[in-house]
Amino acid sequence: MQQQRKKIVTKVASALAGVAAIAGGILVAHSQAMPDRIKFPEGFEKGVLYQTVNRADIKQFRELYTSKSSVDAVRSGKDAPSGTVLTLVQYAAKTDDKGVPVRGADGNFVKGNVVGYAVMEKRAGWGATIPAAWRNGDWEYAAFMGDKTPNQKANANTKGCFDCHLPHAGQDFVISLAGLKGTALGAAQRPSGPGTVAVAEFLFGPEKVSVKAGQTITWTNIDSSPHQVTLQASSEFRSPVMLKGQSTSIQFNNEGTYGYICGLHPGMKGEIVVTK
Ligand code: HEC
Ligand SMILES: [Cu+2]
Known part of the structure; x- marks a missing residue:
């Protein structure tokens, strides 16, 4: 021993x-x-x-x-x-x-x-x-x-x-x-429409989203587990932790491909492609 x-x-x-x-x-x-x-x-x-x-x-x-x-x-x-x-x-x-x-x-x-x-x-x-x-x-x-x-x-x-x-x-x-x-939120609605990403079942959906420069992406958490959008750009950016039903928005001004993960569950991956 x-x-x-x-x-x-x-x-x-x-x-x-x-x-x-x-x-x-x-x-x-x-x-x-x-x-x-x-x-x-x-x-x-x-x-x-x-x-x-x-x-x-x-x-x-x-x-x-x-x-x-x-x-x-x-x-x-x-x-x-x-x-x-x-x-x-x-x-x-x-x-x-x-x-x-x-x-x-x-x-x-x-x-x-x-x-x-x-x-x-x-x-x-x-x-x-x-x-x-x-x-x-x-x-x-x-x-x-x-x-x-x-x-x-x-x-x-x-x-x-x-x-x-x-x-x-x-x-x-x-x-x-x-x-x-005991403050976890109740039922959450799955978002739909351009520029929206649902976080459900430990997946970002859709996983890959394309937008024009200047547009905003909004993520909404549907899971009872918290999630966090963490961009792996030149400097790491972490959104606030989203509880069930909560959303976070990020505006993308510069062209490029932005990979991201969940800061809490690094196996969760997504990608935002920003074009002119
Ligand atoms: C990759 C990130 C990560 C690492 C590394 C990690 N945790 Fe956590 N931990 C989480 C997340 C996310 C939760 C929320 C529950 C869940 O999603 O499973 C959590 C929850 C917990 C909880 C319940 C209380 C709370 O904070 O919500 C305990 C206890 C805990 N972790 C212990 C540990 C121990 C011990 C280790 C190291 C052996 C560890 N964790 C390493 C991400 C991590
Ligand atoms: Cu997560």
Whole structure:
């Protein structure tokens, strides 16, 4: 065990040698301390199931849990209190013989095996040990395998977790905050017509849109999962996170081809072609 841990730490240290100047020993110390800091949240399922997600992009069904006291605090307008644990359970979605996820009567994907758990825990003071460049307040991250043992590989590089949640600083780094608050919007209408793109089932539709310079494209999110238009132009541009029913518009003034992805689900891709 001791030896195994030493090996992992060495590997992290060398893989991240390039950023050592900024992060220094802190990063290694953090990775090393990581698996001990967050324990598997036994009994999480006795808390509140505050959101489910059909992850069509990776064929998973997800359940998000936290304690009643944390839900109550957030719903009364406070930040998630110290001691809050958010548990995300990842199930493989059952698929038909064509590999398409099967849906139950409620419209959700049907659960297969648990493939892993992702956990966020917040404790006063924890943020101080995380390099300021990617700190998420006092949140810490950990991943567990389907059998609840630590996911060593993911835990050796939790920087990836911090990086992806960092743009959500405005909502306490909790991407599913609307679900936690109970403010997620209801039914959303699929938009149609020129210059509109629907974001549904983890796809941009149509995936490719052509417009004349000066025109505006409007994206509307139909999914209960949040999405975000992220243009990969000369400098990255991220739209606000769109909850169900929300829209975002971008005016394209310059000719060219603009590839974009979802900032939350990088596997989602689209393209805008702007002509004269
Ligand atoms: C590619 C971006 C990305 C990375 C990397 C990432 N997450 Fe997330 N995370 C999300 C999104 C998007 C959600 C919202 C739920 C969903 O769509 O599955 C989320 C939700 C969560 C939640 C539920 C609370 C919340 O913020 O909504 C937890 C807990 C969580 N992630 C933990 C982790 C852990 C632990 C890691 C690293 C092992 C990690 N995440 C890495 C994008 C990411
Ligand atoms: Cu998305």
